[in-house]
Amino acid sequence: MSPQRRAITRDVLDNALAGDRSAVRELIANLRPVVQTAVVGVLARSRGSARGRPLAQEVDDFVQEVFARLFASDAKELRRWQPAVAPLETFVRGIAYCDAVSILRNRTTSPYTEDPIEPEQFDPIPKSEPTPETRAISRDALLRLVDAIRNGLGPRGAAVFELLILRERPVEEVCATLAMSEDAVYAWRSRIGKKAREIQLELLSE
Amino acid sequence: MPSSLLEQLTEAARDDVLADPRWEDYAAGVLNAEDKASLLEKAKAAGLDEETIEALGPREAAFDEAIADAALLTLASAAESKGTQATEAPPKSASTEESATSTKPIAEASNVIALAPKRASRVARWVSLGGALAAAAAVVFAVTRPRDLPVYTMNIKGGIADVRATPVDTHDPVLVNRASQLSITLRPATKVDGRVSAKVFLMQDSTSFEPKVSLELAESGSIRITGTAQDWFTGKPAGTWQLCAFVGDPSKLPTHPHERSSSDRSSVIAVCRDVQWTGQ
Numbered sequence: 458m459s460p461q462r463r464a465i466t467r468d469v470l471d472n473a474l475a476g477d478r479s480a481v482r483e484l485i486a487n488l489r490p491v492v493q494t495a496v497v498g499v500l501a502r503s504r505g506s507a508r509g510r511p512l513a514q515e516v517d518d519f520v521q522e523v524f525a526r527l528f529a530s531d532a533k534e535l536r537r538w539q540p541a542v543a544p545l546e547t548f549v550r551g552i553a554y555c556d557a558v559s560i561l562r563n564r565t566t567s568p569y570t571e572d573p574i575e576p577e578q579f580d581p582i583p584k585s586e587p588t589p590e591t592r593a594i595s596r597d598a599l600l601r602l603v604d605a606i607r608n609g610l611g612p613r614g615a616a617v618f619e620l621l622i623l624r625e626r627p628v629e630e631v632c633a634t635l636a637m638s639e640d641a642v643y644a645w646r647s648r649i650g651k652k653a654r655e656i657q658l659e660l661l662s663e
Numbered sequence: 664m665p666s667s668l669l670e671q672l673t674e675a676a677r678d679d680v681l682a683d684p685r686w687e688d689y690a691a692g693v694l695n696a697e698d699k700a701s702l703l704e705k706a707k708a709a710g711l712d713e714e715t716i717e718a719l720g721p722r723e724a725a726f727d728e729a730i731a732d733a734a735l736l737t738l739a740s741a742a743e744s745k746g747t748q749a750t751e752a753p754p755k756s757a758s759t760e761e762s763a764t765s766t767k768p769i770a771e772a773s774n775v776i777a778l779a780p781k782r783a784s785r786v787a788r789w790v791s792l793g794g795a796l797a798a799a800a801a802v803v804f805a806v807t808r809p810r811d812l813p814v815y816t817m818n819i820k821g822g823i824a825d826v827r828a829t830p831v832d833t834h835d836p837v838l839v840n841r842a843s844q845l846s847i848t849l850r851p852a853t854k855v856d857g858r859v860s861a862k863v864f865l866m867q868d869s870t871s872f873e874p875k876v877s878l879e880l881a882e883s884g885s886i887r888i889t890g891t892a893q894d895w896f897t898g899k900p901a902g903t904w905q906l907c908a909f910v911g912d913p914s915k916l917p918t919h920p921h922e923r924s925s926s927d928r929s930s931v932i933a934v935c936r937d938v939q940w941t942g943q
Contacts, residue, residue, distance in 0.1 A: 462687075462688065462691055462693055473734075474738065476735060476738050476739065476742070478731075478735060481731045481734055481735055481738075482727070482728070482731045484731075484734075485727050485730050485731040485734065486691075486727050487691075489690075489691075489722065489726070489727050489730065490687045490688070490689075490690035490691040490721075491687055493690045493718075493719070493722070494681075494686045494687045494690050494719060497681060497686075497715065497718050497719050498679070498681045498682065500718075501681060501711075501715045501718065511714065511717075512714045512715060512717070512718040513714070513717050513718040513720075515718075516718045517722070517726065520730075521730060521733075524730050524733070524734065525733075525737075528733075528734045528737045528738065529737070530741065531738070531741035531742075532737075532738065532741070546687075599671060599672060599675040600675065602672065603672060603675070603676070606672075622669050622672055622673055622676075623672065623673065623676040624676070625673055625676075625677065646669075649669070650667070650668070650669050653668050653669060653672065654668055657668060
């Protein structure tokens with residue numbers, strides 16, 4: 458972070474949530490670039506996200522929607538921040554990634570697919586197939602795979618995938634961001650690995 | 664070499680030029696010249712297109728202001744629905760407990776709603792012309808805001824609950840009966856440049872109509888809409904109606920609530936709230 462941008466402290470957040478205007482402005486000025494960059498990171502690499510609109514306009518809409526979620530229900534999400542686990546910027550970045558994926562999924566898929574996919578609903582991996590990871594995959598294919606995995610997982614799985622796999626966030630931080638236990642995160646990691654291989658096989662067979 | 668598929672995915676994401684942490688300073692407009700040149704060169708080498716770089720760029724201060732305004736209103740609305748008033752924060756050295764005892768309400772602290780009635784404004788659900796008007800998204804503030812219009816908030820007075828002074832949740836429909844004299848205030852977060860007007864539609868399922876209203880326009884861009892529930896709803900079925908006010912360039916306002924065009928996106932927004940007509 459450059460010297461011009463100061464990390465948000467617990468006091469600033471508390472003051473902002475108590476309705477102090479200057480604290481809210483400081484909070485937004487600090488977090489908007491964080492949210493914006495996270496949104497671009499998700500949107501720019503997703504097919505068909507902009508629906509023919511300028512990407513910047515789409516990003517602005519997503520940014521507002523992420524903030525709407527952060528402040529909804531008396532800012533319940535922001536109040537979950539634990540300074541001991543990660544800076545607020547990191548916490549919000551994680552939420553922004555997950556929200557952007559969630560918003561994108563809602564826009565590009567049937568609303569009914571928002572229901573979480575339980576692990577038992579995953580089809581078993583055909584063991585006789587060659588191991589997919591042994592095959593060389595192009596970067597484009599990987600990005601296509603990322604898109605398919607995001608859409609193939611439920612919202613919780615997609616959030617874990619985004620933070621744990623794509624953003625390499627520590628498990629403790631993922632737990633704090635998503636309000637999940639460590640066991641649940643590790644279980645999701647395993648499911649995501651299986652789902653990823655399954656989706657890759659599907660893509661390879663196309 | 665990464666061995667597993669997930670590791671390959673991690674590596675691909677790590678190598679993504681968009682993962683460079685300097686983009687946040689770039690978006691904040693505070694990246695120094697040297698880093699900016701280096702970052703843009705890296706982006707170019709990675710094949711990042713101009714549109715994406717623009718999307719990563721700094722925003723006008725008004726954009727952050729609008730978000731801050733909406734956040735303040737959302738917090739005020741939450742405080743109101745809890746039956747308490749949000750308070751002006753104490754100095755940073757003060758404790759959280761002390762902040763709860765401060766008495767200045769947010770409605771007075773924020774110049775966004777300085778024109779508001781004594782009660783803090785309720786924040787209406789906002790939808791875009793591009794979004795489904797019937798969408799039930801419980802998003803509290805602007806989902807889409809055209810670039811040349813600020814965020815607008817909607818405050819409805821005259822419902823039955825207002826008369827009873829019963830605390831009402833932000834998302835609850837405004838309950839109206841035949842005797843209700845409704846006053847709807849649409850207030851911009853910042854002063855509007857240029858002339859704006861508004862049109863109101865009421866919608867239920869596939870039915871919609873434009874009720875008879877009186878409009879008052881203020882130079883700031885605030886709009887007051889008044890009318891009576893009797894005029895609006897007589898002969899209409901009881902139940903929940905969605906009241907949508909379209910605000911923007913008078914020449915671009917729709918003649919039908921579902922009318923939309925790409926040109927409207929930049930000049931008209933819709934602010935909606937549910938109204939519960941008792942039928943009596």
